[in-house]
Amino acid sequence: IVLTQSPGTLSLSPGERATLSCRASRSLSSDYLAWYQQKPGQPPRLLVYGASSRATGIPDRFSGSGSGTDFTLTISRLEPEDSAVYFCQQSGRSPLTFGGGTKVEIK
Amino acid sequence: QLQLQESGPGLVKPSETLSLTCTLSGGSISTNNYYWGWIRQAPGSGLEWIASVYDSSSTYYNPSLKSRVTIFVDTSKNQISLKLSSVTAADTAMYYCARHVEAYNVWSGFYVWGQGTLVTVSS
Numbered sequence: 001i002v003l004t005q006s007p008g009t010l011s012l013s014p015g016e017r018a019t020l021s022c023r024a025s026r027s028l029s030s031d032y033l034a035w036y037q038q039k040p041g042q043p044p045r046l047l048v049y050g051a052s053s054r055a056t057g058i059p060d061r062f063s064g065s066g067s068g069t070d071f072t073l074t075i076s077r078l079e080p081e082d083s084a085v086y087f088c089q090q091s092g093r094s095p096l097t098f099g100g101g102t103k104v105e106i107k
Numbered sequence: 108q109l110q111l112q113e114s115g116p117g118l119v120k121p122s123e124t125l126s127l128t129c130t131l132s133g134g135s136i137s138t139n140n141y142y143w144g145w146i147r148q149a150p151g152s153g154l155e156w157i158a159s160v161y162d163s164s165s166t167y168y169n170p171s172l173k174s175r176v177t178i179f180v181d182t183s184k185n186q187i188s189l190k191l192s193s194v195t196a197a198d199t200a201m202y203y204c205a206r207h208v209e210a211y212n213v214w215s216g217f218y219v220w221g222q223g224t225l226v227t228v229s230s
Contacts, residue, residue: 034208042222043203045220046217046220049218087154092214094169095156095171096169098154098156
């Protein structure tokens, strides 16, 4: 399954809402969609799994939604520390695959 | 607190076999009931899943790499290991090990990640 993320880059101001899209090449159970945040020089950090379940310790400004082929990660009120690349990942079919990422820049 | 630490040679020559090790601390692989995976990230690129393992009888491989990859666990050392044969420059990447999200379920994301080990393939 190919995951296509858009936009490639998102440039927003603190306090604004960020909406990141992940589109799958074929329908996927929401159980099998995860989102990660990666900052420079760091490994990815799990934000959301099962499309909408936040991982332990993740602020509630991060939320995931979607089903079928269209999934969304929303950051409701951007903080400066949210500057990072965000990846979606599917585990519904082998091979497990990742999207190409969306870079979020904070103005 | 579960922590993963990858280790590797840093530099490997083309055509050689790359051997990587991931050591678990803060827990035991033998009692953890999770799948463990390897993922890599080429410089400036996205993420690629390589393989995952539960035990010697349960392994999953990315078909694009399967012919060159072996993944296994050593419970006595609390380690997850990866071997990648016939490496080329295209295998240059940061290699991460990670624990899957759900117990007993390889069809889940990756919850805990190591810091990664950088591997460069060059003569």
